[in-house]
Amino acid sequence: xxxxxxxxxxxxxxxxxxxxxxxxxxxxxxxxxxxxxxxxxxxxxxxxxxxxxxxxxxxxxxxxxxxxxxxxxxxxxxxxxxxxxxxxxxxxxxxxxxxxxxxxxxxxxxxxxxxxxxxxxxxxxxxxxxxxxxxxxxxxxxxxxxxxxxxxxxxxxxxxxxxxxxxxxxxxxxxxxxxxxxxxxxxxxxxxxxxxxxxxxxxxxxxxxxxxxxxxxxxxxxxxxxxxxxxxxxxxxxxxxxxxxxxxxxxxxxxxxxxxxxxxxxxxxxxxxxxxxxxxxxxxxxxxxxxxxxxxxxxxxxxxxxxxxxxxxxxxxxxxxxxxxxxxxxxxxxxxxxxxxxxxxxxxxxxxxxxxxxxxxxxxxxxxxxxxxxxxxxxxxxxxxxxxxxxxxxxxxxxxxxxxxxxxxxxxxxxxxxxxxxxxxxxxxxxxxxxxxxxxxxxxxxxxxxxxxxxxxxxxxxxxxxxxxxxxxxxxxxxxxxxxxxxxxxxxxxxxxxxxxxxxxxxxxxxxxxxxxxxxxxxxxxxxxxxxxxxxxxxxxxxxxxxxxxxxxxxxxxxxxxxxxxxxxxxxxxxxxxxxxxxxxxxxxxxxxxxxxxxxxxxxxxxxxxxxxxxxxxxxxxxxxxxxxxxx
Numbered sequence: 001x002x003x004x005x006x007x008x009x010x011x012x013x014x015x016x017x018x019x020x021x022x023x024x025x026x027x028x029x030x031x032x033x034x035x036x037x038x039x040x041x042x043x044x045x046x047x048x049x050x051x052x053x054x055x056x057x058x059x060x061x062x063x064x065x066x067x068x069x070x071x072x073x074x075x076x077x078x079x080x081x082x083x084x085x086x087x088x089x090x091x092x093x094x095x096x097x098x099x100x101x102x103x104x105x106x107x108x109x110x111x112x113x114x115x116x117x118x119x120x121x122x123x124x125x126x127x128x129x130x131x132x133x134x135x136x137x138x139x140x141x142x143x144x145x146x147x148x149x150x151x152x153x154x155x156x157x158x159x160x161x162x163x164x165x166x167x168x169x170x171x172x173x174x175x176x177x178x179x180x181x182x183x184x185x186x187x188x189x190x191x192x193x194x195x196x197x198x199x200x201x202x203x204x205x206x207x208x209x210x211x212x213x214x215x216x217x218x219x220x221x222x223x224x225x226x227x228x229x230x231x232x233x234x235x236x237x238x239x240x241x242x243x244x245x246x247x248x249x250x251x252x253x254x255x256x257x258x259x260x261x262x263x264x265x266x267x268x269x270x271x272x273x274x275x276x277x278x279x280x281x282x283x284x285x286x287x288x289x290x291x292x293x294x295x296x297x298x299x300x301x302x303x304x305x306x307x308x309x310x311x312x313x314x315x316x317x318x319x320x321x322x323x324x325x326x327x328x329x330x331x332x333x334x335x336x337x338x339x340x341x342x343x344x345x346x347x348x349x350x351x352x353x354x355x356x357x358x359x360x361x362x363x364x365x366x367x368x369x370x371x372x373x374x375x376x377x378x379x380x381x382x383x384x385x386x387x388x389x390x391x392x393x394x395x396x397x398x399x400x401x402x403x404x405x406x407x408x409x410x411x412x413x414x415x416x417x418x419x420x421x422x423x424x425x426x427x428x429x430x431x432x433x434x435x436x437x438x439x440x441x442x443x444x445x446x447x448x449x450x451x452x453x454x455x456x457x458x459x460x461x462x463x464x465x466x467x468x469x470x471x472x473x474x475x476x477x478x479x480x481x482x483x484x485x486x487x488x489x490x491x492x493x494x495x496x497x498x499x500x501x502x503x504x505x506x507x508x509x510x511x512x513x514x515x516x517x518x519x520x521x522x523x524x525x526x527x528x529x530x531x532x533x534x535x536x537x538x539x540x541x542x543x544x545x546x547x548x549x550x551x552x553x554x555x556x557x558x559x560x561x562x563x564x565x566x567x568x569x570x571x572x573x574x575x576x577x578x579x580x581x582x583x584x585x586x587x588x589x590x591x592x593x594x595x596x597x598x599x600x601x602x603x604x605x606x607x608x609x610x611x612x613x614x615x616x617x618x619x620x621x622x623x624x625x626x627x628x629x630x631x632x
């Protein structure tokens with residue numbers, strides 16, 4: 001602990017000063033954290049596996065996953081060929097856009113582009129039905145845009161990011177061969193339209209609000225919404241020939257898109273679609289495209305790691321062959337012993353949450369029983385899937401073609417059975433994250449929690465550490481995901497993963513009032529001079545943090561030394577350094593509170609913290625008993 005900072009005044013800083021001092025940010029670094037370091041090391045390990053594969057490339061037969069990985073990586077690495085080709089690999093699609101002379105022809109082109117995985121003013125997808133999680137439903141995700149509406153609010157920092165976006169758009173058209181004057185004019189038009197779409201969309205705090213984003217439309221209603229085009233004909237071209245309803249996520253944007261589907265706006269719409277195409281493919285185009293994206297990210301995040309093009313090529317390969325690398329990763333690095341220990345800890349935490357439920361005085365027995373049923377049916381996924389996804393098994397990689405041609409062929413193959421997917425039942429055993437992902441998840445539509453292999457290691461979990469230390473680390477992560485089933489979003493879904501109110505009216509009113517207190521508590525926390533945490537935006541994650549700590553402290557009981565280890569271990573997993581821009585980015589774009597807040601706002605809600613560290617009214621960490629918010 002740092003002697004200059006008292007634990008009682010800033011627990012996070014006092015505990016983490018040694019590790020934070022040991023990890024100063026480099027010139028091209030926007031952040032460092034335990035999460036970040038672990039994920040970076042895993043990516044490097046997988047990069048070295050690519051080198052191993054390439055060194056023995058002649059031993060892998062055509063059609064094997066190893067051959068596909070090798071061939072794709074060698075294409076991605078060949079920047080000379082990619083730079084010489086420029087945007088030519090996109091020429092077939094650009095010509096289609098140019099040849100559209102009417103709105104009807106333009107919409108038909110959009111449908112063809114979507115078959116190759118490209119969205120623009122339309123993005124129709126097949127997703128799980130929120131009201132019936134066993135079924136898929138057609139979903140209108142709305143137009144593509146880069147930045148959410150908060151970035152368009154006045155302010156010096158936002159203006160810098162706005163300028164960076166405008167410059168990114170301009171660069172996309174310059175790199176496609178437009179003159180400076182032409183590119184600047186086009187960029188402004190595209191930027192303005194993108195801003196309109198962003199301003200119509202819900203902010204981050206509303207994106208999980210089912211009542212806001214679940215807007216079912218019949219076929220006739222959808223056609224009426226998009227009265228300026230043949231939407232049914234477009235969907236048929238995409239491959240969707242039969243559907244009962246479509247969920248329109250942002251109705252105002254659908255109306256906005258329809259209002260632009262006129263002959264006088266055709267030129268602007270074509271430019272917008274080209275921009276979306278350039279941006280979607282920028283990772284597969286030239287080194288100049290990569291630099292343009294990097295410049296934008298520097299403005300957004302404060303810094304971007306300076307990577308060699310070989311590293312970029314390897315990471316691009318990993319992003320395409322996600323599950324193939326997941327298998328390679330778990331085969332080489334994962335411990336089955338760790339999986340068993342974490343499974344046991346998870347069972348203990350679920351049981352602990354169940355016990356806590358029974359002791360809550362403000363919940364009726366009827367709601368308690370429903371909540372207990374939800375816990376009893378919660379499924380747990382740890383390490384890696386029992387059955388590995390095989391999306392790319394039947395799809396070849398052809399080194400004689402461009403990288404764009406290969407990627408679009410993959411997308412076309414994956415989208416070919418879109419109708420079949422819409423008609424089929426949902427497979428809830430499917431994983432939402434790959435094993436090499438350093439994170440954890442609760443999926444309300446499956447009522448399951450997932451802990452990928454990658455997070456089951458230090459600083460979160462150490463098989464040689466004692467139990468209390470692991471409880472403060474991976475234990476609080478597990479408890480966090482369990483509590484998500486009962487946050488302001490998860491609480492709306494039943495044990496089968498359907499959005500369905502299972503609460504009594506009185507209990508829901510009590511829960512909502514308590515959640516509001518959590519919002520208010522976090523909104524009062526000043527992150528930096530005059531900038532406060534957004535309690536509305538972060539409420540689901542904050543409730544999960546609070547519930548996790550409550551469960552873990554129940555498990556260690558009255559053991560003071562174990563309590564100390566839990567608090568310190570929990571502070572350790574959130575240690576992070578970041579640039580001011582990265583902090584500002586997270587405050588606007590992340591549903592989690594700042595890492596420091598995740599420690600210093602949660603710990604003083606618990607009486608044990610005051611006892612162990614002798615925190616009194618005069619200390620900065622002190623929270624008055626009446627202000628110590630609690631839900632679970």
